Amino acid sequence: MILNHFQAMVLFALAVSLAFAFLSKNTTSERVRYAVWAFFAFLVVAIGIGWLMYPFSR
């Protein structure tokens, strides 16, 4: 199984945000809100840092 960089990042963000939600929140609604927020935060930050690093790639 070969995942490309983006797919690996999505898997990482999904798994870690889900686990963090269950580790840190007690109710279902809190967990859902936290997991969705953390998932998109992981993606936005990673893509943002990728764009910031783009000028130095060549």
Add this chain to the structure above:
Amino acid sequence: MNSTLENKALEMKERQTQGSPPLAVGAAVAGWIVPGLGHLLLRKWDKAIVYFLTVGALAVAGLLMRGNVFTPAGGDAFDMLGFFADIGSGIFYFLSHTINAAGPDVSRAAGDNGTRLFATAGVLNMLCMLEAFQIGMGHKNQGHRPE
């Protein structure tokens, strides 16, 4: 009559939240060997399922992407750090050669990403173990909000 019942209910609640060191250590060790098993022993079904699936997905994906699995015989400090991260995933570490019989290949980016995913699985499972220990000791508030 009512006050006696209330006292008994309070006593039961206190006993439930007190926990015990053997239970806590047992839950942590079980959670290390099989991710989520510690929570299963503590009857936290939802957490047990989620932790097993998240740690398992990261570990299996990392291994199938031919990520590197560090051994204690590593030469430098970074290898040892990698070993401590990897060993956290418990059974997935011990089954790594079965899951990925071809062995690691970090000459490509996929293998490198797999190394990170597998290490993440181990560290994530260590957090889950710590939580199982806390719940076993009765230190963690499990949804009982003060009224």
